[in-house]
Amino acid sequence: MEVLGEIDEATLRGRCERKEFFWLDLVSPSDDDVRRLGEILGLHPLAVQDTLAFGQRPKLDVYGQQALLVVHGGVDAEPEEDNPHPLEEIHCYISGDFVVTVRRNEFRDLDRLKGQLTSTGSTRSEQYYVYRIIDTIVDSYFPILSGLDDEINDLEDAIVDRPRKDELLKIFKLKRLLLKLRKAVAPMRDLFAREIETIADLAGLDKDSHDYFRDVYDHLIRITDLLDSYHDLVSGCTDLYLSNVANRQGEVGKQLTIVASVFLPLSFLTGFFGMNFNWISGNLLHGAVAFWLFGVGSMVVSAATMWAWFRHKGWIGED
Structure with missing residues (x-):
């Protein structure tokens, strides 16, 4: 052909x-x-x-x-x-x-x-x-x-x-x-x-x-x-x-929620100390040791407790 x-x-x-x-x-x-x-x-x-x-x-x-x-x-x-x-x-x-x-x-x-x-x-x-x-x-x-x-x-x-x-x-x-x-x-x-x-x-x-x-x-x-x-x-x-x-948005939302939850008791503590500053400084906090122990220490313990609770519930850490 x-x-x-x-x-x-x-x-x-x-x-x-x-x-x-x-x-x-x-x-x-x-x-x-x-x-x-x-x-x-x-x-x-x-x-x-x-x-x-x-x-x-x-x-x-x-x-x-x-x-x-x-x-x-x-x-x-x-x-x-x-x-x-x-x-x-x-x-x-x-x-x-x-x-x-x-x-x-x-x-x-x-x-x-x-x-x-x-x-x-x-x-x-x-x-x-x-x-x-x-x-x-x-x-x-x-x-x-x-x-x-x-x-x-x-x-x-x-x-x-x-x-x-x-x-x-x-x-x-x-x-x-x-x-x-x-x-x-x-x-x-x-x-x-x-x-x-x-x-x-x-x-x-x-x-x-x-x-x-x-x-x-x-x-x-x-x-x-x-x-x-x-x-x-x-x-x-x-x-x-x-x-x-949707999963990534949920992950971002979870992270923001954890951060907000950690700062919630910190906000309460700073607000409590701020409202009662005169009484606390005159009767409870005397010197640097008391400041670090009660003032800063209470906030560190609060944040560590919240973090340990989140890990216990499986909300953070490994999937």
């Missing part, structure tokens, strides 16, 4: 006439290029209109012996929660004579696949090549999920160590990213569960095995399950954050 990267009318018409299967991969074509491609390959006007507009949800539209499959691939980035472009919409025109992929941006996974198919001289069925393209797009989510797994683990460690507003902001970003990914993957999973065999039954496609597309469906189920589990983990991070913040 030959892999093409631009619209050459003579080449495309010649291959269609000779029934030589090819893959045409277009990156950010103009509207005129898309319309010209539709005229050359005889694409349905509604399918061409979808590609001109983009912004389509995953779907499969069959027009006679051709089909338009809209799928969303995953774009890996570091860190994932700050990825401004996590999804790449790809339109796949499939028939017995060709497969055409149209996208707005570079997609490294398809670029690598083109290199692999170009360097490989073996000949396989048309259905196999269609499967490889779709499977490559679907498998592009796995590097994203691997990165999310590491980031969620780091987030949990950071929250346990010291919860800050940065962690809370990261939680919200991860939730939005996971929701965006699931909105793309769940329709693809449902699509492959119901209608993907339609591609295998298109006229002109040499059939290898329907197991190819069932394998893609299995991958989509795995991706959906991982997204659901990561969403639960991120929600758990929210609960962990709030719990740690």
